Amino acid sequence: MPPAPSPLVDLRNVSLAYGEGKDATLALGDATMSIAQGEFVAVVGPSGCGKSTLMKLVTGLIAPTSGEVWVRDARVTGPIKGVGMAFQNSTLMPWRTTRDNVMLPLEVVEPHKRRLRTDRAFYFDKAQKLLASVGLGEFGDKYPWQLSGGMQQRANVCRALIHEPQILMLDEPFGALDAFTREELWGIMQQLWLERRFTAVLVTHDLREAVFLADTVYVMSRRPGRIVKIRTVDLPRPRTLETTFTPAFVDIVHELRERIQLEHA
Amino acid sequence: MTARQERLARLLMPWLTLGVLLLAWELACIVFDVPEIIAPRPSRVFEVAVQRWDLLLRFCLETLWTTLIGFALAIGFGLLLGLAIGASPFIYAGLYPLLIAFNAIPKVAIVPILMIWVGIGALPAVITAFVISFFPIVVNVATGLATIEPEMRDLLRSLGASHWEILTKVGIPRAMPYLFASLKVAATLAFVGSVLSETVGGNRGIGFLMLSASARNDSATTFAGLFAIAIMGVGVYAVCALIERRMTRWAFRGELVR
Numbered sequence: 001m002p003p004a005p006s007p008l009v010d011l012r013n014v015s016l017a018y019g020e021g022k023d024a025t026l027a028l029g030d031a032t033m034s035i036a037q038g039e040f041v042a043v044v045g046p047s048g049c050g051k052s053t054l055m056k057l058v059t060g061l062i063a064p065t066s067g068e069v070w071v072r073d074a075r076v077t078g079p080i081k082g083v084g085m086a087f088q089n090s091t092l093m094p095w096r097t098t099r100d101n102v103m104l105p106l107e108v109v110e111p112h113k114r115r116l117r118t119d120r121a122f123y124f125d126k127a128q129k130l131l132a133s134v135g136l137g138e139f140g141d142k143y144p145w146q147l148s149g150g151m152q153q154r155a156n157v158c159r160a161l162i163h164e165p166q167i168l169m170l171d172e173p174f175g176a177l178d179a180f181t182r183e184e185l186w187g188i189m190q191q192l193w194l195e196r197r198f199t200a201v202l203v204t205h206d207l208r209e210a211v212f213l214a215d216t217v218y219v220m221s222r223r224p225g226r227i228v229k230i231r232t233v234d235l236p237r238p239r240t241l242e243t244t245f246t247p248a249f250v251d252i253v254h255e256l257r258e259r260i261q262l263e264h265a
Numbered sequence: 266m267t268a269r270q271e272r273l274a275r276l277l278m279p280w281l282t283l284g285v286l287l288l289a290w291e292l293a294c295i296v297f298d299v300p301e302i303i304a305p306r307p308s309r310v311f312e313v314a315v316q317r318w319d320l321l322l323r324f325c326l327e328t329l330w331t332t333l334i335g336f337a338l339a340i341g342f343g344l345l346l347g348l349a350i351g352a353s354p355f356i357y358a359g360l361y362p363l364l365i366a367f368n369a370i371p372k373v374a375i376v377p378i379l380m381i382w383v384g385i386g387a388l389p390a391v392i393t394a395f396v397i398s399f400f401p402i403v404v405n406v407a408t409g410l411a412t413i414e415p416e417m418r419d420l421l422r423s424l425g426a427s428h429w430e431i432l433t434k435v436g437i438p439r440a441m442p443y444l445f446a447s448l449k450v451a452a453t454l455a456f457v458g459s460v461l462s463e464t465v466g467g468n469r470g471i472g473f474l475m476l477s478a479s480a481r482n483d484s485a486t487t488f489a490g491l492f493a494i495a496i497m498g499v500g501v502y503a504v505c506a507l508i509e510r511r512m513t514r515w516a517f518r519g520e521l522v523r
Binding site: 079080095107109143169 | 513
């Protein structure tokens with residue numbers, strides 16, 4: 001049997017405890033998961049189960065207490081390169097216009113950082129196109145606080161993608177939005193993923209969102225978070241709002257819901 | 266009221282309040298027959314100010330210069346120290362308690378020491394203005410840096426930003442509204458500092474003028490000096506507020522969107 005292609009992200013028995021000695025609380029217990037190149041993964045679970053911790057571990061923002069994190073066949077010891085992140089709080093900078101916010105990663109990440117000054121027009125165009133693809137084409141010169149919550153979150157996603165990262169980390173990016181806007185953004189997110197095929201890790205507590213977007217859904221237990229279920233979603237793409245009403249979709253959501261219900265019992 | 270009238274009324278309000286206060290003061294002095302040496306009538310103060318305007322102006326300018334130099338130094342040092350304290354927990358731990366201790370010392374106590382060191386003249390006034398006004402700047406700038414959203418920091422770190430990049434791209438812009446807010450407090454404090462130094466022991470400035478006038482029982486001139494300081498204070502405050510609006514428009518977004 002030929003060896004399976006090595007996964008892009010590989011977590012091996014990773015645990016994380018906050019605090020030291022007796023005060024230490026275990027946030028994440030013995031997580032093992034592997035994410036393939038171009039896979040869309042969702043992590044769901046009750047609140048406070050260490051979902052966001054998992055994300056910070058993968059990107060190397062924090063180091064695991066035990067276990068190993070591997071990305072691209074290299075062990076993660078510090079913040080890794082080629083990542084885009086979007087949080088629930090859009091964290092756009094109020095002193096920059098929306099376009100300048102989106103272009104922020106270009107000022108930091110090589111090789112764009114070096115080229116930004118000479119190829120200003122090229123990058124400006126790139127940002128403009130990306131904004132247009134999420135329906136923000138005319139809002140580049142507006143400040144983030146002049147945009148609605150949904151528009152801010154779209155700009156946030158643009159900022160996470162502008163430098164073409166291999167891995168996109170989404171930490172409840174649509175959590176603070178109303179249901180209609182959220183469903184609209186699922187569609188936009190899926191479209192972006194189908195076009196670019198980056199590897200995505202979505203942390204959410206919305207099961208429908210997870211099933212709509214992901215190839216694989218990981219269910220985590222209550223704190224200390226452990227992975228208690230892995231569910232592959234093999235619904236055809238592109239998925240639409242209609243899909244969410246089909247029996248196959250509803251069944252998967254049910255199945256996940258029941259597993260999480262156990263955690264609250 | 267139309268919007269225009271409302272704006273006009275709001276512009277007039279401070280002058281109206283001032284007028285009413287001065288009038289009440291004037292009337293109180295007449296009704297209770299207050300001797301001029303205790304509290305001169307505002308009209309009398311005004312009269313003296315007009316009579317001796319050249320003298321007042323000269324002493325005012327001396328004070329204004331020393332204050333502005335001290336204030337400018339406070340902005341420079343305050344900004345640097347605030348950034349250092351806000352950016353590094355070690356510098357914070359090392360310096361913050363000392364800063365608080367130093368700020369607790371009444372500045373009037375250090376003026377005589379300054380005079381032993383640098384003599385009388387403009388220099389002790391500049392130093393006192395600097396010393397008294399740089400504390401709020403440091404504290405505010407440090408607060409601005411320390412309250413950066415952790416997500417904002419994580420985002421930049423995940424992009425591989427250096428500490429310097431995080432400081433220049435997030436820290437400094439984020440600290441600007443805090444800096445300008447502190448300047449409004451620090452500007453008036455700087456006047457307190459320079460006049461304090463001039464009053465305790467000096468040979469120049471509006472504080473010295475007031476001191477020598479009161480030594481001659483010339484209350485009207487003393488009060489004219491007080492008014493002059495107040496006017497200069499408001500002037501510098503207004504300039505700071507104007508620059509603040511220009512520099513950190515985004516922090517006043519509520520009014521812009523309207």
